[in-house]
Amino acid sequence: MKKTIALLLSIVMCIGIIPMTFAAEMNFEDVKPAAWYYNDVKIAVESGLVNGKSETSYAPEDNLTYAEAIKLAACMNQLYLEGTVTLKAGNPWYRPYVDYCEDNHIISKNYNYNDNATRAGYMEIFANALPAEGLKAINNVPNDAIPDVPSSRSYAAAVYKLYRAGILTGVDEAHNCDPLANIKRSEVAAILTRMMNEDKRILFSMGEEPEPTKEPEPTKEPEPTKEPEPTKEPEPTKEPSGGNTPTELTSKQFLMYAEDVLTITGKGTILTGKVVSGSIKLGDALQIVHSDGTVTKATAAGIEMYRKNLDSAEKGDNIGLLLNAEITKDMAARGDAVIGADADFTIANRLKGTLKLLSSEEGGRKTPIAQEDKAQFYYTSDVTGRFADLNGEAVAPGETRENVSVIFPKSAGVWYVGQELTVRDSGRTLGTFIVTEVIAGVAFEKEETTPLSIVTQPEDVTARVGKTVSFTVVAAGGKAPYSYQWEVSNGKTWNKLSNTDENTVTDADTDTVKLLSTKSVIRLRCVITDADGNSVISNEAILRYIVRNIHGRL
Structure with missing residues (x-):
């Protein structure tokens, strides 16, 4: 781990967010000694890590964009691996840093680069900015210990990694993360210092403390050594009735x-x-x-x-x-x-496993899941499946149910026992599905010739200003692929949503659009067209805003 603070000067020069004039003393009127970030900003400024926007203003409440976050990650990674930063701006200015992060697997998805970064988004980027040895765990933070970050969230792994490494501690005494809030300059100063200097990382625990060490019992005479029993060969996977061998790779197969x-x-x-x-x-x-x-x-x-x-x-x-x-x-x-190439497999589209639903208080749905209900199952991609084998008893929010079957009518894959899938619906995480059995030999269901329809409508959302929210539709019937076009209303006419001028054409029966809550009410809908040209229009959904000031500590 590079502990030398001087190395951080290279990162600061690479940031390009603020003018580079070093300050021996901190004279910022907007950084009060009582502020939680005072010491972090003081260390960062006096070490030349960051500067103010003027001689008297640091602007701790200003937000960071995704482009700036990616640039920081690229510079830290290159500095850590090569000992120097040679990256330079391009056209647009952030393009070389995006390319570097993609080439080095720091980021693997597209961002709206000029948007303000959320805490979860920033953490996903920074969790990959250093190799594993640079972010070793020093804290006991069990899965699901962070109150507002269930381990089923797509960004949970990144958040828990930074908590365990002592980079983050949360925004309050309960260690909440507030993942959808934006990242502030006050937080950036603290994170940079902790990322590149192990001595500044914070030790804490969110798990049970280990029990006191017991006095060792008197040493007993060792028993005669027994000959080890011969290692048993693993039993072959049983063939399901009416089918072929399930898709279940051994631990040695790639x-x-x-x-x-x-x-x-x-x-x-x-x-x-x-x-x-x-x-x-x-x-x-x-x-x-x-x-x-x-x-x-x-x-x-x-x-x-x-x-x-x-x-x-x-x-x-x-x-x-x-x-x-x-x-x-x-x-x-x-x-x-x-x-x-030597792995034997049979494509499968039916799984059996344990369904664990979040409660409504944890962000899950308010109504139970019933037989034949559909949801999206996420592993690396989303696939739509339907629930079966519930024996007429719906699964309530917060409940865990074993021996639940999931059938994927239009897709299949290579699955394995122990695999954990995130269950989603309408852009919301409902819980997890842990695979206990892979069942092959189930033929794809015949496409029904039912009319095109919408089975899940976009729902109204109320969110604070600056929060990104999702609207989702689920189609059924008709003929795939489907075309999705989201529209917004100006009160008189419906117009294409500006960031989705091109229709999304996909075999998936689900489409999601993300919007940033602003100080205006947004009305939107989705027009779905199937391969035969048949169209249906969703219900109107409304995005309402609320204003709330957020103050806290990292």
């Missing part, structure tokens, strides 16, 4: 889900993702398993991690997998499973 598919000039097609099981070596023959059950054969032509070329990778590694030159970007998709 499996990675594609999180993103990239084409890099001079290299080729790269799949990014985390190695779920097994290992991979250069030159290994692979199979890319698509959601429709088809397979594309490929070869591992390159393996990268944190901009370093590797000969191999193993379980837990986040890698960029370069495929052989014959594989083009359109031959793979997010959510595809990448497995070894």
